[in-house]
Structures are given as structure tokens and as C-alpha cells.
Amino acid sequence: MKFDSIYYTPQQMADFYALKKDTLLYYDKIGLFSPALRKENGYRYYSAPQLNELEAILTLRDLGVPLASIKRSKDNMDTPSFIALLENEEGSIRQRIDECNSLLNMISAVKASVKEAEDAEKRKLYKVHSGAQYIVRTSIDNDSDEYTSDIVWQNAYRDLLQKSDSKLFITIGSIVRLDEAVKYHGSICREVYATYASPSDSVIPEGVYAYMFFPGSLSDLNSFYEHFLQSLEESSLTPLDDIYEELTISSSVTQNEADHVTKLMVRVG
Numbered sequence: 001m002k003f004d005s006i007y008y009t010p011q012q013m014a015d016f017y018a019l020k021k022d023t024l025l026y027y028d029k030i031g032l033f034s035p036a037l038r039k040e041n042g043y044r045y046y047s048a049p050q051l052n053e054l055e056a057i058l059t060l061r062d063l064g065v066p067l068a069s070i071k072r073s074k075d076n077m078d079t080p081s082f083i084a085l086l087e088n089e090e091g092s093i094r095q096r097i098d099e100c101n102s103l104l105n106m107i108s109a110v111k112a113s114v115k116e117a118e119d120a121e122k123r124k125l126y127k128v129h130s131g132a133q134y135i136v137r138t139s140i141d142n143d144s145d146e147y148t149s150d151i152v153w154q155n156a157y158r159d160l161l162q163k164s165d166s167k168l169f170i171t172i173g174s175i176v177r178l179d180e181a182v183k184y185h186g187s188i189c190r191e192v193y194a195t196y197a198s199p200s201d202s203v204i205p206e207g208v209y210a211y212m213f214f215p216g217s218l219s220d221l222n223s224f225y226e227h228f229l230q231s232l233e234e235s236s237l238t239p240l241d242d243i244y245e246e247l248t249i250s251s252s253v254t255q256n257e258a259d260h261v262t263k264l265m266v267r268v269g
Helices: 010-016 021-029 050-062 067-075 079-119 150-163 178-184 218-234
Strands: 044-047 126-130 133-139 172-176 189-195 202-204 207-215 243-249 261-267
Touching (some): 010 021, 050 067, 067 079, 079 243, 079 261, 133 150, 150 189, 172 178, 189 202, 207 218, 218 243, 218 261
Antiparallel strands (some): 126 207, 133 189, 133 202, 172 189, 207 261, 243 261
């Protein structure tokens, strides 16, 4: 029996490649892969040589090539166009790999930050030399001595997103002016910031930083600042810049406020 005289029903063809029959019917509908034979009773049959054609289509599909691109190339396929199709898809895959690597790095950084906050001894002063860190920042409308409201935070977060090309940040926190922290022994947030992987106009400068983790609700924030500033003084460390405040373990990690952890950090000399 000649190879090209062998025919298969849609179900048989689908079974060869573990496909649903509806998939073949859809490919026929969009003109991507149609039966070689249609009988008057409406029955469809695929020829044996079409096995290779379908295998090529499925290979490209599994590589992530859109069906529309496969169809366009298939209609005018030759060796150069096939290579061009693969090169185009290769570029798309590399871009997705880069995006996945960036996301993986961000996940690792967030995990490390949360783990440090979870494992660190609370209310203990730590000191570390840190390299410069790119950030995006935005001013907020906060004319009172009260802690910033949820609405103000939401507006600030929206502004951060508009200023960056990222929808995810490793760290989001507030910048508290040192003179106000000393005067009020607490937090009056004037700016919100987010750490950023790409070069930006603003940085947390390189230097020696003192930092401390505090457990519990933000309702105790003033006591956090009092203890932090007192500990700096007792350790003969002079704050040089504004204070960076971040809720490292927040409601996005745990709904139990008692398990929340706030980090205060300032460059010292």
C-alpha cells in the first residue's frame, strides 16, 4: 500500500498526538491544517503525509509560536522563512527568560528581606555598610502630625507606579525627616519610596547604616522611634540623613498585626 494512499479520521489523527479532536477541527476552521480529503457525506480524512505537517505545526506551537504566525509562514514557507520564524521566536523566548530572571531576583530579594526581619532580634541596633540603592520616590500630602492615612498611601503608591516601569517593588516605605523625627519622637511621613532595579534619579546613598526591627502594630510607631533614636545616642552614632521606614512584614504577609515587623534605618557617622 502506498504511503500517500493511507488516510486517517480526525479522531485517529488526534490520538496519534494526544490531541482533542476539537483541536483539529479548530485548525481546519482557521485554515491552519485541513483534511486532505472531504467526502460528500461530510466525513474528513487526513493523508499519511500530513502527519509530518501536523508534527511541524505542533512543534512550533509548543515552542510558543502563535498560531497566526504559523499560518502566515506555512502559506509561504521555505527554508529562509522557517529560519526567520525560529529566530523571531528565539528572541521572544530570550525576552521572556530575562523577564522571568528579573522576577526571580525580585522574589529572592523579597524573601531575604522578610526572612531577615523574621529572624532578627527585635529592638536591637544593627550596623552595616550598604551600597547605593536606586529608588523612586514621591511626595505626599500630609500636613498633620498624624500618621499617613490609607488613602494618601494609595495615591502615593499610584504615583510610584507611574514613575516607574515596574508593577512590583522589592521594598516600599516612607522617608521621615530627621529633624521631625527628633522633634516629635515619631513618624511624620513626607515622602514614599520604593527600591528599584533600574537606574533612577534618586538613590539611597552608599554608607554605613544603623537599623532596627520592631515587632507589632504601627500604632506603636512613636515608641519605635523613641527607642531607635535613644539607641543611636547610647551607641554614639550620629544620624546623617532622613530615616527610612518600612513595614517589612505587613498584612500582605500575615493578617496578625502582632506579627508585623517595622524596620527603621538611617545613615550614620
